[in-house]
Amino acid sequence: MNSVTQGRWAELVSKGTTNAMSGLSQMIGQEISVTSFTLRRTPVASIANLVGGPDVMSVGIYLTATGSAQGHIMLVYEPKIAAAFVDLLMCQPANTTTALGEMERSALGEMGNIIGSFFLNALADSTGLDFRPSPPAVMMDMAGALLDIVVADILLTQDEVFVAEATFHAADREISGMFFVVPSEGLMSALLEWGKAA
Amino acid sequence: MNRVDVSDRVSVIGLGEWKASKDDDAELVCLGLGSCVALCAYDPVARVGGMAHMVLPSSREGRVVGPGAKFVDLGVPLLLQDMEKIGASRSRLVLKIAGGAHMISAAGFNGHLNIGERNAASARDVISQLGLRLRAEDVGGARGRTVRLRVGTGQVVVSTAGDQPYAL
DSSP: OOHHHHHHHHHHHHHHHHHHHHHHHHHHTSOOEEEEEEEEEEEGGGGGGGGTOTTSEEEEEEEEEEESSOEEEEEEEOHHHHHHHHHHHTTOOTTOOOSOOHHHHHHHHHHHHHHHHHHHHHHHHHHOOOEEEOOOEEEEEEHHHHHHHHHHHHHTTOSEEEEEEEEEEOSSOEEEEEEEEEEOHHHHHHHHHHHHHO | OOOOOOOTTEEEOOTTOEEEEOOTTOEEEEEEESSOEEEEEEETTTTEEEEEEEOBSOGGGSOOOSSGGGBHHHHHHHHHHHHHHTTOOGGGOEEEEEEOOOOOOSTTOTTSOOHHHHHHHHHHHHHHHTTOOEEEEEEOSSOOEEEEEETTTOOEEEEETTSOOEEO
């Protein structure tokens, strides 16, 4: 990826993340803002270290993007952060959720739906391309095992990945988490073409 | 940031990496395997152990860049060659594989990528093509695994989230 494409990609991911938070705000009926956003390029082999190490228990929310091009979206959180999201989504006081049962996982899946759809809509609006999210899968296991879903596909063609880390602020709490957005080569090519035309 | 707490006798084998050792006190570890497959090899006479952390079934499917053992068909021979260099004999090797899970059990992802199953199948094929026999395997399912090989004894221990570790 050249620097022009990288710049465009950073711009798109930032726009997508802001739009995703706007979707989340609508879902829960309270303002959620992105207070910090960083996008970094990381070797695929070490991405699990960003979430504490490959054997650290984590919650993953995973979607694929199809349409004009393919890609992966994965949100990975420590269980306590995922529980904080559940409290936010279910309009409960902080620290109410202590375990992730069926209802809590369903709430996280819905959050994945909203984040995925709004993120991809922002990409589609900016580029004129067509993206559709898959239904979300919510899993809890070792971070390395969850990330293998994405890693295996990326390592076929590339050895680095873009990882976005966003801190979200709701009225009474602040939550931060990793947001892995993995474009396929096809998407990057489409983006390069879009960048040339823009 | 890496919070994995390891002593200098514990070698964490990362994605696409492999290592051979004849240090009796060493432990080789693959942490948090999902669809990846770990090959554990041990020569009980030379007391040489080795482990490879492989991500994809075949180098014919992707670009051969980055860590050498990324592909099963390249990783298995790389590990065995390094073990031979420090005294192991192929004919004595005890080979075990673990990993190859299908992490997404949600509806709509049943056939998704299916990398885990293909990694395990590729490992069996490559081992068989080399004229070797697999002694044991713990593959498939929908759970992550951490795999440890103790070089001094050849013992392979597998752990999954929330369960007691068990010897393979």
